[in-house]
Amino acid sequence: MSITTKTGDKGETSLWSGERISKDSIRVEAYGTIDELNSFISEASHYLKSSESKKILKEVQNDLFKVAGQLASKSRNYIHPVSEEDVQRITKYIENFEKRINLKGFVIPGKTLQSSKLDVCRAITRRAERRIITLDKNEKVSEQLKKYMNRLSDLLFILARLEEYLVDSIEYKKW
Template sequence: MSISTKTGDNGTTSLWSGERVPKDSLRVESYGTIDELNSFLGDARHMVHTLRIQGLIETIQEDLFRVAGSLATSTPGAYIYPVTDEDVERLTSLVHQLEAEIPLKGFVIPGATPASARLDICRSICRRAERRIVALSHTEAVDGPTLRYVNRLSDLLFMMARYEEAQEGKIRYKEWPASRT
């Protein structure tokens, strides 16, 4: 079977359930942005230097198929492989581990290394995906773990970028001018 089915030539696409929706719907925009994030994570994986972060990226990419699947399903609970609260807790734990290893001391200037720059791009795409998912949740059902997972993922991506920078001693902080009081 070819990936070119011509069924989308009229501006619609199929959800996981088979339901046809416009390609510019918030649901399609939401899971499409998750797909974009997954692609950029693939690029970032080739740039990072640490095996730890490479492994995290691979796990996240696997998870994102589950996030996209949930978003590509208009009936809550119908997708059979959704992310769960346990997945959200796993990300939260990873964020806390990295924060303990890399205590931040101010506003970080993104992209001090090529690897961290790629991860910071992923973080900003993740935040856009979250905004699209929140907008979708105002009009259609979105399961809670999916929204929480994407929210937590942006935090983790931020810390993964800082981890890569810390390994090279290159975290850059915003310097503020002295107060004029």
């Protein structure tokens, strides 16, 4: 079986649920941005010092397959949707790291190579979330998926700060 189907040569693609849609649709843009995010998380993982962060990012990458699958499904219910448990799991990670790091103001991002890689992932997550919200204005997107994406940007922010915290390099904005 070849990965080349030639069915997209005229600017359309198939959703997981079977429909054909234009490759420039907001739905394709949304799950394409999730694919981009997953790739950047993969890259970031190679640089991280914290094995705890690497483990969490592996979980996130698996979650992103659920997110992309839901976004690539229009008429059928997706088999593995993002759940409230997924949202709560990453919320707990955020809360635990916040207690550990105890941030004291606005942080200048990217003070280490590791944190800068995670900050790029955070920015891509926010773009994906914007695309998902645009899609939701026309086609309903699950509340859990939207909450997950909102929390994910927070998780990536705090993981970036963890990488800086581990080498005592968090820099706060001076006003």
